[in-house]
Amino acid sequence: MSNSFQREQLCDGVHFSSVTDPKFKHNRITANLVIPLDRETVTDNAVVPFLLRKGCRSCPDFTRLNRKLYELYGASLACDVTKYGGCQSLDLSIYGVDDRFTLGGEEMVRPCAQLLTDILLDPAFADGVFPEKDVELERQQIIDVLESQINDKRFYAMSRCQSIMCEGEKIAIEKYGYIEDAHKITPASAADAYRRILRSAQIELLFVGCGNPATAKEIFRQAFSSVERAPVPVEPVHTRPRAEQVNEVTEQLDVAQSKLVLGFRTGGIGGDLKKLAAMRVMVALYGGTPNSRLFLHVREKQSLCYYCSARLNRLTGLMFVDSGVEKANKQKAYDEIMNQFRVMQRGEFTDDEITATKLLMQTSLNAVGDSLGAIDDWYMTQIMMGRACSPEEESAMIEAVTREEIVEAAGQVTLDTVYFLTGKEAE
Known part of the structure; x- marks a missing residue:
């Protein structure tokens, strides 16, 4: 990789990092919302990035959102949930061609960063909550994922062993949550989870690719300057160093x-x-x-x-x-x-x-x-x-x-x- 890793704080609890390499023709911009794992909230949290991926106020449905992506030279959006020790990370990313490779010299970094910002900060709420139909679909998706993990006996056995080893610790909590809680997800509970996450998460923004990250960084800086936040510090995981018995x-x-x-x-x-x-x-x-x-x-x-x-x-x-x-x-x-x-x-x-x-x-x-x-x-x-x-x-x-x-x-x-x-x- 040509350029070294750069990281700076944009505002309280929001950091922007970049790694650039001219061998690529695309850029990937990712927003990671990192929160401590909590058994009571983990399942509602897990559905949030999948609901955000459905659209935003400027592209309020999946059809218009995808049309916008096609206009951005076929840019793509992805989302997932990741587990880092005792933390749950809700990830949203956009992948698109760099400005240098557009046919008419159009900017790509700016609209891609702006679209990701809109999806993250201005979701397509209906009466202050996520649309019922979207919640139904994504609730079932979470249930399907959790059931597939149980059916994957190798994964299940690994998960059970860690849960037994770390009973009562955050690292024993599953990143997608639990089936019994997934059935209880509602538009209101998902919206409450979104607002809680946006207020309290440590937000890590990463720009990786061949382009100039300065444009994306400034868009994020301006966007988050008006967001009311009270970020919760992410504490390192401390597990027992030695086993006293088997x-x-x-x-x-x-x-x-x-x-x-x-x-x-x-x-x-x-x-x-x-x-x-x-x-x-x-x-x-x-x-x-x-x-x-x-x-x-x-x-x-x-x-x-x-x-x-x-x-x-x-x-x-x-x-x-x-x-x-x-x-x-x-x-x-x-x-x-x-x-x-x-x-x-x-x-x-x-x-x-x-x-x-x-x-x-x-x-x-x-x-x-x-x-x-x-x-x-x-x-x-x-x-x-x-x-x-x-x-x-x-x-x-x-x-x-x-x-x-x-x-x-x-x-x-x-x-x-x-x-x-x-x-x-x-x-």
Whole structure:
């Protein structure tokens, strides 16, 4: 990426960030509304970006909004809900061609930024609430998403393991909320959620692409200068650094393939970038790549799992190993997963394994700059971590990790929860 990450505060609780690279022909402008996860409000919050995507006062229905996008050389709008540690982020973005590539020299950054601002700050309310028909559609969409997550047993098992590990903490709350609450969403409750979010969220505006971000920045500065706000600070997540004992939980559902998930605590890395890099390499070497210990030894050599991988959540400091197993192989799979972890703690891996793991990680980091969406995701994560490390800088830190640091990182990790999802016993 050609230009470094730039970030500045526009007003209280509103920041504007940019990364520009002339190799692209488009720009992506994203508004992230970040709020602490709350069990009581999370579901109403989750429906808001999908309702905002329906239109605004200047384009009050989906047809006119799409016509406007076509006029902007086929610009596109997207929305979603993201979870960062103990925070819920409601995301709205617009993607459009840069000014330099229009046929008649028309401006594109300005109208794209203005349209995103209108959608965010001037929704198409009917009598002060979202239209009933839109709410019905998006309420059902949220319900469908939540039901699909339950049907995806791999996702479900991972989610259940984290919920059990972090019971009573914000990070145990699901980003889309809960089905029983989704059925209760009304035009009024969604509108109340929107107003509450606009007033209290930390707002992160990101401009990524080849264009000049100054125009978009000024549009946002003017727009938010008249918005009455009382932003709530986003606090970093603090989870227990070590597990005092292992919690084992077995649940039964109608599943053909059992799921075994192990949740680990990684010792409280905090903001130490060197320790984080070592932990990331350790997790990748253990189970994060196709040549990892878990993949080669548990899945391939011993055929104990259909899949078996490890992942680190850098915002929470939690590591999970998830696997799909036959019920009869549960104990054997568990024993070998833990055996391979002890191999990591003893440092019984080769220099070639370390080199291959680093190369795969660096290849992935190099690919971040190939996509506007990936750049956007990368720097939003950096913002939530309270830093501004580029993929190139992280690649250098990965390269500098030593064998001793990998072993030290493994030594900090303790097993907290063993979750096993299996089929119901025959009656």
